[in-house]
Structure formats: C-alpha cells, structure tokens
Amino acid sequence: MREFTATVDFWGVRKDVRLDIVDEPVAPGDYILNHVGFAIRRIPPESVAETLALYETLLEGDDTDLMTGDVRAEIAGTS
Amino acid sequence: MNDIPLQFRDPNLARSLAATLARLVGDLGRPAAVMHVCGSHEQAIAKFGLRSLFPKALDVIMGPGCPVCVTDVPEVDEGVLIAAQGARIATFGDMLKVPGTVRSLADAQALGAKIDIIYSPKQAVDLARKTTEEVVLFATGFETTAVATAAVILDNPPPNFSVLSAHKYIPPVMEIVAEMPGSRIEGFLAAGHAATITGSAVFEEFVERHGVPVVIAGFEPNDILAGLVELVELIRAGTPRVVNMFPRCVTREGNLAAQQQLWRVFRSTGGRWRGIAHVPNGNLRLRDEFAHVDARRRFPIDLSSLWDYAPPALAGQCICGDIMAGIRNPRDCRLFNRECVPENPVGACMVSNEGTCKIWHLYGGVPDLEASA
Numbered sequence: 001m002r003e004f005t006a007t008v009d010f011w012g013v014r015k016d017v018r019l020d021i022v023d024e025p026v027a028p029g030d031y032i033l034n035h036v037g038f039a040i041r042r043i044p045p046e047s048v049a050e051t052l053a054l055y056e057t058l059l060e061g062d063d064t065d066l067m068t069g070d071v072r073a074e075i076a077g078t079s
Numbered sequence: 080m081n082d083i084p085l086q087f088r089d090p091n092l093a094r095s096l097a098a099t100l101a102r103l104v105g106d107l108g109r110p111a112a113v114m115h116v117c118g119s120h121e122q123a124i125a126k127f128g129l130r131s132l133f134p135k136a137l138d139v140i141m142g143p144g145c146p147v148c149v150t151d152v153p154e155v156d157e158g159v160l161i162a163a164q165g166a167r168i169a170t171f172g173d174m175l176k177v178p179g180t181v182r183s184l185a186d187a188q189a190l191g192a193k194i195d196i197i198y199s200p201k202q203a204v205d206l207a208r209k210t211t212e213e214v215v216l217f218a219t220g221f222e223t224t225a226v227a228t229a230a231v232i233l234d235n236p237p238p239n240f241s242v243l244s245a246h247k248y249i250p251p252v253m254e255i256v257a258e259m260p261g262s263r264i265e266g267f268l269a270a271g272h273a274a275t276i277t278g279s280a281v282f283e284e285f286v287e288r289h290g291v292p293v294v295i296a297g298f299e300p301n302d303i304l305a306g307l308v309e310l311v312e313l314i315r316a317g318t319p320r321v322v323n324m325f326p327r328c329v330t331r332e333g334n335l336a337a338q339q340q341l342w343r344v345f346r347s348t349g350g351r352w353r354g355i356a357h358v359p360n361g362n363l364r365l366r367d368e369f370a371h372v373d374a375r376r377r378f379p380i381d382l383s384s385l386w387d388y389a390p391p392a393l394a395g396q397c398i399c400g401d402i403m404a405g406i407r408n409p410r411d412c413r414l415f416n417r418e419c420v421p422e423n424p425v426g427a428c429m430v431s432n433e434g435t436c437k438i439w440h441l442y443g444g445v446p447d448l449e450a451s452a
Binding site for chain 1: 087099233276305312324334337
C-alpha cells in the first residue's frame with residue numbers, strides 16, 4: 001500500500017487500485033469492491049457472513065414459519 | 080478468509096436458491112417479468128448459465144444497463160470529430176466499434192486517428208502526463224464510472240488533459256422504462272455497483288411512485304439468484320419496497336464521499352439514450368466550474384458536417400432499442416448471428432461486452448436443456 005493506491009489480488013491477478021473514493025480507510029488484507037481501477041467500498045468481513053446468513057433465511061422456507069417471517073421483516077426494515 | 084469469495088459461487092447454495100425460486104414462481108401461478116438494469120448482471124447470468132436455472136414462467140429481461148450501448152450517435156460523432164483534429168482519444172475498448180453517423184472510432188483509427196484503449200480513467204491521465212499532445216478521455220459509463228472520472232478531474236490533471244463526458248445516470252431511465260406503455264415489468268433488480276455509490280435510498284421514491292419492488296443485488300451467481308428469490312417474493316406478497324440483498328457493499332445512504340465528488344464535478348441534464356428515448360436528467364455533463372477540462376469547450380465540434388450522410392441500410396432493421404427496452408430479445412432480430420456478429424456489428428447491443436446481443440452470441444442466451452436432452 002502507498003498513500004493513494006493499493007495492490008489488490010483479483011482471483012490471482014495483481015493490479016494497482018486507487019483509493020481516492022473508497023468509503024473508509026483500508027488496510028492490507030481487506031476485501032474491496034473495485035470499479036475501473038478505483039476502490040469504491042471496503043467490504044467489512046462481518047458483512048460477508050451477514051450476506052450469506054441472509055441467503056440462508058431465504059432457503060428456510062415458507063411464510064407459515066413464524067420465525068422466518070420475523071427474520072424477513074427485520075431484513076426488510078434495514079433496507 | 081481466502082475462500083470467502085467462493086461461497087458466493089457455491090453450487091449447492093445455487094441449487095437450493097434455484098429450487099426456492101422455482102417454488103415461489105410456482106406459487107405465483109402465472110408468468111411474471113422482471114428487469115435488471117446492468118450489463119454486468121447479464122454477463123454473470125450468461126457466463127454462469129443461470130438462465131437454464133430460471134423457471135420458464137419467470138422472464139428475466141435485460142434493461143438499458145449497458146452504458147456503451149446507450150451512448151448516442153452524436154456522442155460518438157463528437158469523439159470522431161475531436162480525433163480528426165489530432166487529439167489522442169483515450170476510451171474503453173468497447174467504444175471503438177460503436178457506430179456513429181458516418182464513422183466509428185475504429186473507422187477513425189483506420190484513417191489515422193490516435194485512439195488509446197484504457198481500462199481506467201486514471202490511465203488517460205497517466206497518458207497525458209507522458210506527452211505534450213492533447214489527450215481526451217472519452218468517458219462512458221454510469222454513475223459508478225463517473226465517480227472515477229470525477230476523481231481524476233479533481234486530482235489536478237495536466238493542462239493537456241480533457242474529458243468528453245458521455246456518462247449516464249441510471250435512476251431516471253428506470254422511470255422511463257416503468258412508464259413505457261405495455262410494460263410487463265413487475266420488479267427491478269438494481270445493480271450493486273451503482274447502488275454502492277448512490278445508496279439504496281435513491282430507489283425509495285421510485286418504488287412509491289410506481290408500486291413495483293426494487294431489489295439490489297451483487298454480481299456473483301448466488302447474489303443474483305438470491306436477489307430474484309427476494310424479488311419474486313415481494314411480487315407474490317404484493318408489498319413493493321426496496322430490499323438490499325447486497326449488504327456487504329450497499330448501505331442506505333451509499334458512499335457519501337464518492338457522491339460528493341460526483342455532484343461537485345457533474346450535473347445531470349436531459350439527453351437521448353440510443354434506442355431508448357430522451358431521458359430527463361439521464362446525462363452527466365461537466366459543471367461550468369470545470370470548463371477548463373471540458374473537451375466540448377476546448378475543441379470546435381460541428382456535427383452538422385455529418386448530417387448529409389444517410390444511415391447504412393442494415394441499421395434500419397436493427398432492433399437494439401427494443402432489446403434494450405426489454406420488449407424483445409436477440410432471437411427476435413433477423414440480423415442476430417447472421418449479418419450482425421461481434422466482428423461486424425450492426426447495432427450497439429452487439430458491440431459492447433455488456434450488450435445483450437454480444438453476450439447471447441458468446442454464451443448462447445437461453446439454452447433449451449429439455450430440447451437437447
């Protein structure tokens with residue numbers, strides 16, 4: 001990492017990415033969302049688990065399950 | 080940590096999501112059509128063969144989500160005319176074959192114009208620093224890419240650098256599509272990259288106005304399947320709202336620093352999108368404060384010199400506009416994979432890597448697995 005650029009590993013390919021418009025400070029080891037050579041988001045590791053958990057709730061089935069309904073309502077509330 | 084990205088491509092999760100999607104569409108008991116507005120979504124759908132997993136009763140239509148495809152003829156003409164004055168044009172590779180009134184940038188290059196293919200706006204600035212020649216960044220893309228252009232403009236580019244902005248802004252064109260007469264679209268899958276910048280809140284008024292749900296989804300196969308599951312669920316429940324299915328990147332308010340740079344450099348103005356319509360506030364142009372880097376002010380551009388030429392005959396049969404509007408698909412076009420192929424494209428949908436026709440040509444569109452079994 002240098003002041004305004006970072007070297008990023010994309011599925012094994014390394015490229016330099018600018019940090020001008022990233023939403024918060026990044027550190028070595030972070031995941032970022034890249035667009036045309038600019039980092040536009042530092043991906044918080046905990047949010048990855050959050051997304052995967054969200055997908056699991058979709059699988060848990062139907063609306064007759066009250067708990068699933070609650071989880072859905074909660075997700076919708078944070079949209 | 081290293082296997083985290085792979086979880087978004089996990090085949091077991093994909094199969095379960097696809098089964099859930101099939102069950103929900105079955106519960107709906109009727110055909111439904113939804114639209115995504117991003118070339119990267121179409122690319123992922125085609126690349127990973129997701130269309131073969133979609134239930135037959137669910138039509139997933141690609142909307143006007145390819146920025147190169149919607150770059151209008153006069154915008155290409157401006158680039159061609161600036162190149163003819165000896166400036167170096169730096170642009171994304173997709174732009175070269177996009178037809179102008181008379182010439183594409185590739186045609187201009189064959190006649191001696193200097194065209195450099197770039198991957199990022201910062202490469203155009205790097206190029207300008209290495210030469211005394213005028214370098215013009217012919218900038219296409221939606222707000223996500225416009226943010227990168229804004230960043231290089233705000234980072235003291237050299238005096239021989241300027242920008243020809245053909246950037247476009249997605250939210251207004253969704254209004255146009257939603258209001259199209261005869262529209263069958265019951266829900267939208269919004270692009271995760273763009274929403275990372277704008278935030279999910281930008282769609283809230285849209286949902287209120289049109290009563291159709293918007294689900295924000297990422298670009299991995301399971302992101303898209305999960306997004307569709309949620310979208311169909313909202314359609315079935317009859318409760319239109321904005322749901323963010325890409326929380327690892329999208330927040331309600333978005334990337335505020337990026338928005339600030341975007342709107343400091345650009346203003347939105349009405350303009351034509353090729354094949355779609357005049358889109359109020361759909362074009363991003365440089366503010367007066369940045370006139371010194373605006374190629375439209377630096378170079379004399381007289382488009383009327385091109386207007387005597389008739390458009391090529393084949394272009395008259397191209398249905399690219401209907402395809403971008405989601406009314407027809409490439410199979411409905413008599414030119415598709417015959418006269419119109421990536422090596423010799425007729426319309427912009429076959430030119431760009433994000434164009435529906437190019438993607439269907441490469442990956443086969445909707446494979447009919449039952450017929451080939």
